[in-house]
Amino acid sequence: MRVLLLAYGSRGDVEPMVGLALALRSAGAEVRFCAPPDFAELLADSGLPLVPLGRSLREMAREAVLGTGPAMTMQERAARVTADTYAAALPAAEGCDAVVATGLMPAAAAARAVADRLGVPYSFVAYFPSYLPSPDHPPLPWPGHPLPPEETDNRVLWERNEQVLDELFGGAVNAHRESVGLPPVEHVRPLVLTDRPLLAADAVLSPWRPTGELDVVQTGAFARPDARPLPAALEAFLTAGEAPVYVGFGSMPVRDAEAVARDAVAAVRAQGRRVLLSRGWAGLAAEEAADLHVVDEVNQQELFGRVAAVVHHGGAGTTTTAARAGVPQVLVPQLADQPYWARRVAELGIGVAHDGPVPSFDSLSAALAAALTPETAARAKELAATLRTDGAATAARLLLAGHRA
Structure with missing residues (x-):
């Protein structure tokens, strides 16, 4: 056939x-x-x-x-x-x-x-x-x-x-x-x-x-089954400290990407966490440091099981990959199906739906504080075991x- x-x-x-x-x-x-x-x-x-x-x-x-x-x-x-x-x-x-x-x-x-x-x-x-x-x-x-x-x-x-x-x-x-x-x-x-x-x-x-x-x-x-190894520099960053928070918007352009990246990095650091920033189609960028690493497209199926939380735009694929990895999520929905996925993640207790498409330091800090609780992490792991x-x-x-x- x-x-x-x-x-x-x-x-x-x-x-x-x-x-x-x-x-x-x-x-x-x-x-x-x-x-x-x-x-x-x-x-x-x-x-x-x-x-x-x-x-x-x-x-x-x-x-x-x-x-x-x-x-x-x-x-x-x-x-x-x-x-x-x-x-x-x-x-x-x-x-x-x-x-x-x-x-x-x-x-x-x-x-x-x-x-x-x-x-x-x-x-x-x-x-x-x-x-x-x-x-x-x-x-x-x-x-x-x-x-x-x-x-x-x-x-x-x-x-x-x-x-x-x-x-x-x-x-x-x-x-x-x-x-x-x-x-x-x-x-x-x-x-x-x-x-x-x-x-x-x-x-x-x-x-x-x-x-x-x-x-x-x-x-x-x-x-898509993904067996690609993580880049050596990313692997070194992951093993050098506690699990970081991943921030990325995939193939979704965003307005004022410079401000989004700046506020997201500051919000993650305010939680005492390291930052893993994905450039994506938004072109997110920040100066690398001991607590911050910037990546391009990588194997998310391998990566998401090794981060503390995933901040993303709420696409179906990213939401499902993070859910299967059993990691808490913060969804910042931009358009189309993304508000739906944000609502579902919040309803299931496996993460937080950000209010609106434009994140700020304050709004992301509040969302991350809720997503990084032990209760949310436990619920995310519990639900992951039920997904086909x-x-x-x-x-x-x-x-x-x-x-x-």
């Missing part, structure tokens, strides 16, 4: 699909992989040639956060992403028996168009429940379309969400479908999500309650058995 995997998004969107790719390959499938060009090295490390989609996502993210990019409406961006993704994915999908997608909705809609054009099954992967319609939770707000604070009925909010998605993406998606000989659709959301999406999230950390509206298949979170690690293998078995959306 030959499968095309398509992930259009940040590292948090791409790396779990690498885990799925490796599980599929271990089960005997041939895998082709489409993702933004930023992740060529990640794919190469796993022996997966990359079919690049569009331009650098890192540059696009910086432009969006810092307001430096070309003036384009959401509809114009959707049209470009849909067309570029389809153009790259269609030849890659030739001869494939299935298409599996995740990430930005216009890109996933293009993946669906590729599957429809070739007449092969299409599946969508979600990494958190609140991306999927349910009366149990509200939808994510979209830029320029905040959720009305006076509305508390989640069913009404999801109806509005469908209208917003059609307004933002429907024109671009249908214009493209018609241009390649496919019929238009009434609504974009069910086209992309399908009636039977895969939910790649741990059922303890992120449960889904069946509602009868979608036949969601919760597989457990996907993880076979999500990618479970999904691979389903797909190879003919999972149908």
Whole structure:
């Protein structure tokens, strides 16, 4: 069996699909992989040639956060992403028996168009429940379309969400479908999500309650097995003293990164802890010292079990990796699913949700003081033992058995 995997998004969107790719390959499938060009090295490390989609996502993210990019409406961006993704994915999908997608909705809609054009099954992967319609939770707000604070009925909010998605993406998606000989659709959301999406999230950390509206298949979170050793300088820092606090925002640009780094370092030191600062896409930086070490991308699966706490942006992958390591967390959510993960970590008692996306010395100091208590550390260790690690293998078995959306 030959499968095309398509992930259009940040590292948090791409790396779990690498885990799925490796599980599929271990089960005997041939895998082709489409993702933004930023992740060529990640794919190469796993022996997966990359079919690049569009331009650098890192540059696009910086432009969006810092307001430096070309003036384009959401509809114009959707049209470009849909067309570029389809153009790259269609030849890659030739001869494939299935298409599996995740990430930005216009890109996933293009993946669906590729599957429809070739007449092969299409599946969508979600990494958190609140991306999927349910009366149990509200939808994510979209830029320029905040959720009305006076509305508390989640069913009404999801109806509005469908209208917003059609307004933002429907024109671009249908214009493209018609241009390649496919019929238009009434609504974009069910086209992309399908009636039977895969939910790649741990059922303890992120449960889904069946509602009868979608036949969601919760597989457990996907993880890319990472056996890389830690860099020698990092290893030396870790063994030179007590466990440090890790601070990093992954592939998430932040405004005023210099101030964020300065306040974060000061807040960690105020707790009497050493600091491990990850540059990431935010470009966090500080002068190295006996109690401070700066790292680039490293094996978090190995690292997180050796730190006192993890301060991060709240992406699904980082949250799950820290939870599996049994380490307390402080989440400083920026956008999208990150407030959801911050809320879950706080509800489970394994960490603290920072109030808002802009940390200060005072706010981080208070959050760290709460996260570094023995009670939080004990709860984090206790919960870690209950989390599954076979999500990618479970999904691979389903797909190879003919999972149908």
